[in-house]
Amino acid sequence: MTQEFSRIETYFAPLAGEAGLGLRDDAAVFAPPPGRELVLTTDQMLEGVHFLSGDDPALIARKLLRRNLSDLAAMGAAPLGYLLTTALPPELPEAWLARFAEGLATDQEIFGIKLFGGDSSSSKHGIALTATLLGSVAPGMALRRNGASAGDGIWVTGTIGDAALGLEARRGHLAGAHQYLVKRSMLPTPRIGLALAGIAAAAIDVSDGLVQDLGHMARGAGLSAVIRADMVPSSPEAAALGEAFLETRLTGGDDYELILAVPPGHGEALKEACGALTVTRIGVFQPGEGVHVLSSAETVLEFKQAGWSHF
Amino acid sequence: MTQEFSRIETYFAPLAGEAGLGLRDDAAVFAPPPGRELVLTTDQMLEGVHFLSGDDPALIARKLLRRNLSDLAAMGAAPLGYLLTTALPPELPEAWLARFAEGLATDQEIFGIKLFGGDSSSSKHGIALTATLLGSVAPGMALRRNGASAGDGIWVTGTIGDAALGLEARRGHLAGAHQYLVKRSMLPTPRIGLALAGIAAAAIDVSDGLVQDLGHMARGAGLSAVIRADMVPSSPEAAALGEAFLETRLTGGDDYELILAVPPGHGEALKEACGALTVTRIGVFQPGEGVHVLSSAETVLEFKQAGWSHF
Structure with missing residues (x-):
């Protein structure tokens, strides 16, 4: 057996679900859940762009899954x-792969998913990883990013900005250790499993930054988004x-919290749907365009960058 | 708009099917064809591993789709x-992307597929591409690679070895131009659309080389595969x-022809199912293990490498 096949046997076959056919076939075969629509998303992580060479392979694996799971959540x-x-570069130690597979196994268990299939190749320049996630929704119930109406509240789950900090x-740009913030950056929590259908009119996950992702929602709906900076929830460590x-x-970016458009009167239902997870109203969609961030004195704040780039 | 979003709008949104939601959402939403099973496969192509920097981007795009389509065919x-x-490296010219999208469009048309979604990132080291293909089969009718029985004939579609040559x-290892062989290497033809259900008992596509891929079939069935070298069909250029x-x-490797296990008596039905595409019986599955390549004098031939590596 070549190295490729022995690695598949050792590290990946134990992660395979029934659809994966033991990872011994050309493709996976999968009976979709009857009466459901499928939701499909794909995301990649590249060494030097989305993670650093010395990062824990288990956390790289889990973040790869979680970035995609967050798209499903949205x-x-x-x-x-x-x-x-x-x-993978040929010189990558076997221990890297073992630890990477360990991370996959941990999050497979947490999120109730299985490996359906894949492809492995040697790389000449660093590690490149891509995951494609499948999920399902009741027909017609997928939350879109463009469903907001004027007057809908802008809500966010959890706290914003931890990952960037x-x-x-x-x-090394901050004094001190900041373990909580580092963990939020390396192991985000996708907001899977919230029963948002009938409560939220639109949703997106914060991958590129609150202002930029909110801009996608506003542009998609042909509206402006007005938020108050002092209402955006921070963790104690960030504050x-x-x-x-x-x-x-x-x-x-990289928070993987959800931004939700919530029609007036649905706030309490939203809080109930989110249970122990805090949700906070930070603003409102209005006629117009763009994202407007106001200070507590209601003056408009300007930022140098609306967007976000990785390393 | 950032470069990423403007590129998605310009080059990829026109390729999107209904499921892709205009490539403006977090994920694709897709109603699976009722009463069918889904077949899923993913394959990557890396600069310097699967293609060279100067290769025509349209051919890279088409080969990426075709490698995956071949898995569906199998x-x-x-x-x-x-x-x-x-x-993609930031310095990659816009023309590269335009031509790459052109190649995708050409093969989308030929094979009747649409873009459902994706992810784009900048790269620090060369181009990396991954495609995940979805297909469907009637329930229980997916052809597996492990379904061969002793006595089944070993058949191959088309001609073998053109891509490697x-x-x-x-x-530059061969004297002369060899345009046909080069084209077979750069633009393989996936054997999509053959009605093999009820005719073939097992199938695999030739991606790693005839001997190695046949070895997967034999091992999967707990059998040996015995083929005659002089019966393996060559194109006139290869011969x-x-x-x-x-x-x-x-x-x-890289032929993307199919190897089929065909029970005795099904040869004529196979030829009919393949229409203008030639299919050739090259050997038989037998009790035992391994792949045995015989000369016309029935002596066993030994090869230095059973497998295949890319560049």
């Missing part, structure tokens, strides 16, 4: 399984860093 | 659509290169 979909491609901490990091919090 | 599945990830030609290249033909 559509209101329940996850089913995934396909995975790996491009965690990245700053890892880059402790003070106002100097406001722009980082509001424009930094 | 399962007897009809293609539906695909997801695509691209990791084409690669040799591109590497003209003579016996010196026998090992390259039988162990070289």
